[in-house]
Amino acid sequence: MIISMPFLSIWFRRTNAMLITGSFMLLLLLAGSIIAPLLFALDPLAIDATRKLEAPSATYLLGTDEFGRDTFARIVYGAHVSLRVAFAATALTAVVGIILGTVSGQSRLADAIIGRISDSLLVFPGFVLAIMILAAIGPAEINVVLAVFLLYVPRVIRTVRASVIEFITADFVQAARSVGIGNFRLLAVHVLPNATGPVMVQLSFGFAWAILVEAGLSFLGLGLPPPSPSWGNMISDAREFIRTAPWLMFAPGAMISLAVLSLNLIGDGLRDMLDPRLQNKINL
Amino acid sequence: MKHVAPIPAESQTGTSGSGTTAFHGAAEPALEIRGLQVRFPSDQGPVSVIDGIDLSIAKGEILGLVGESGCGKTMLARSILRLIPPPGRVTGGKIMFDGVDLLGLNHERMRPIRGDKIAIVLQEPMTSLNPALRIGDQITEVLKAHRPLLSQAERNALASDLLEQVGIQMASQRLTQYPHELSGGIRQRVVIAMALVCGDVRLLIADEPTTALDVTIQAQILELFTRLQAERRMAVLLITHDLGVIAQTAHRVAVMYAGRIVEIAEVNQLFDSPRHPYTRGLLLSLPRRGVGLPKSQLPAIAGSVPKLSNLPSGCSFYDRCPHHLEDRCQVSVPALEETRPGSWVRCHRWRELPAFELPADVKP
Amino acid sequence: MNSFATADPEPILEVKDLVKHFASSGSWSWQQRRKTRAVDGISFKLLPGSTLALVGESGCGKSTTAKLILQLLEPDSGDIRLCGESVTKPKKNALRRLRRNVQMVFQDPYASLTPHLKIGAILREPFLVKGVRPRYEINERVRFVLTAVGLDPNIAQRFPHELSGGQRQRVGIARAIAGEPRLIVCDEPVSALDVSIRSQIINLLLDLQKSCGLSFLFISHDLDLVAHVSDVVAVMYLGKIVEQAPAATFFAQPRHPYSQALLASSPIPDPRRRTKPAIRGEIMAGTELGAGCRFRNRCPLAVSLCAAAEPELQTITESHEVACHRADETAYTHEASQFQTHANK
């Protein structure tokens, strides 16, 4: 008998600390970026030429930039942009990754083709490849999404493929097959749910990574075209004023760190939660 | 097969006390466990996976330990080697070996005992061997640790000598092979050889050593065990759930149920007249060639093994026991009582139970 | 109806010259590619309501045979007939229908239930496949099969990890009988269970066999258990059947040297009857097989003929078949050796 359950729940409690903190931070971020525009009259593009580069005050919580735009408003709307890009890229990655991963795990031919292509994508350092892609197809929100997707999808494919290969021969799948279940239901109901954990881990890291890449690309001027209030653009613009108006750099930088940190915490939390299930069985 | 005579009854009469503090053992114990308790934390508070075990193994004796998986057999073996996986902890008791309490030793002083004086053989031979090392290198590696003064040539000679002792042919050739190139039976022989590297192993713990093997191979490995044991006068703790293996190899048998020992007896005694209702249930439920009608219902033990976190109060076998009495068995945990010299049972009603009888043989 | 028809009732299952080889894994170079002859031309029949036990060393091809019969693997050659119809060259619809006649109970009750599905969901599947509708009708039948295997129907609400090993195996059996098959393949159905639970599950299987007229293909290495449950015993060695006989005959008079060795070395739970290792050595590697008898490297009776020619299965007495060149010399000579036991002297 394996009396894993009581110990498991202890593990859950311990590792959930990371998961809970991460999710809480992310929720706060999301909620803030949704609620703030409802509470305050915020316009990220409104220019107040009389109040340029002002320090944080009661009217402008985070001060203003060189055109006299409200930094707080731009941070809030920047959250929309960054999270939208990251979310779109992650969703696309998930859908395509799961489908291609499943196909790879099932057919040798497909595996050879898909495997070659994803390997060649993985050869380049991710960010360099992103720059190359965007330099080729030009800066635009949808192109950033595409670049992030292309960079991250091989990892998801690999993860799903590994799970499919592992579980397709498992006893419970053979048992379901011998009852007469068709291939589609077999995969959807019996095989793929086993990949949920590892895929979620991958995706949460992917999400964090998407935010970083978007910021990095915008910083280099390859991301969203100005005057879009993306966090990357804001940092890029703030470079000149790092001495005179450091809050301009600090605010978006902190937001990026916060968002990335929260998602990494979620990813780590998920991973730790899943690992002991496989390893910490205490066989008495 | 060299069948080693059971230990004479007088050598087994312990310095008997009363109740749970009794000492159930032999005159010359190689290992003596007293009041051992191992606990794991859980949602419902600490769970005792081993709850007050008293056991001793005489020099030159094979003590069989039977019980279902999860009843604590492996934890018992691991606590002797001080290898309880965290978050489990030994929370009480003594394990006396060579005049010292193993539970009181620090890691520095424990290390030379492990492998040197006490060795262990596990169920799955593959997990005990390093897949990346040749057999010869693995054995000489162990020799290096325990016999640092030998030269490499001496080590190699000793390694091939050891393989021959465990019945491996063409030993020198085998030394250059990797574990995956060997069959299960030969791997298990290699593991046994490695366990015995040090020459003066006094206690060999074998945890389900043949469960992963085929019967024809199992018979060979068991024969090897009994031969080595007799040659070296080792004490052996043989853990298994297979009553057939126990009957064929052990001198004395301890039966465990849910973290406690419920019966100890000399092997013939245990199989001829088991006292505990659990032991009786097990022996009755075994299908046997030539006993009982084919395709007839087997006398089964009702219910299932209780969770350690949720044991019945009083006797742990209460729910499943056909002889249970509400006003006695549920009230207190029965003590391990001596029923005759060398035989002990943990049951309130052992005096009242009818004599044990197997169904008569059916001659085909 | 078919060419195999005899006076006997029509067999539920008939296997003819079944072959399945696997490419050995691990070797990349083409020259080194060898084949594992997992199943190498076996034939047997299984009659309605009876049990055929398949015994033998691990890796001798028992599970592969089971998977072939369940069409979880495709045979290289040979024929499998279920209820008289061939399933090896099937049309899709016919296959679906035939497939329902055979189900399987797996060895490991921990691995054979999908961990993230509730018991109810697992047991609804066979009914869904059968086309039972609507949902309450399915649920009603799930309750029925749960009761039939001695479980509380409320267990449908639970996940597999909340059940004990015995309960899980009962669920596995419930799933197998849900499709109302005529044949159940039991691959070591109790060897992963707690000792004190095994007899319950065996009793359940025997019970179901009696009440539903099921046939079993029973794979096990426990000869005492096989003696208890089976009508016919077939011994496999390295992909071949080397002996086949009615159970009573087999246990009283095994004739293949390997069968005799198996019986002699399986440990008897009685310290007064000693068993002993009857043969030395291990099974031959695939590369050494050559033309002769596959057992010759361990056989105490091997002669030069054994290395030259592979013995064919031959009938020695009514329905008792043995594949050994020296089969006429292997009969036990006195009754005491009936169980190949050696009383303590």
Ligand SMILES: Nc1ncnc2c1ncn2[C@@H]1O[C@H](COP(=O)(O)OP(=O)(O)OP(=O)(O)O)[C@@H](O)[C@H]1O
């Ligand atoms: N999918 C596979 N690929 C390659 N080889 C395989 C595969 N399945 C089985 N084999 C090999 O075929 C042989 C027969 O295997 P099988 O599982 O049928 O044995 P078995 O008699 O059921 O053994 P056990 O008693 O251990 O369950 C073995 O050598 C095994 O390694």
Ligand code: SF4
């Ligand atoms: S103490 Fe009672 S319940 Fe326990 S085994 Fe004895 S008779 Fe049965």
Ligand code: SF4
């Ligand atoms: S054919 Fe020869 S080697 Fe094979 S079992 Fe018979 S006697 Fe032994």
Ligand SMILES: [Mg+2]
């Ligand atoms: Mg098998």
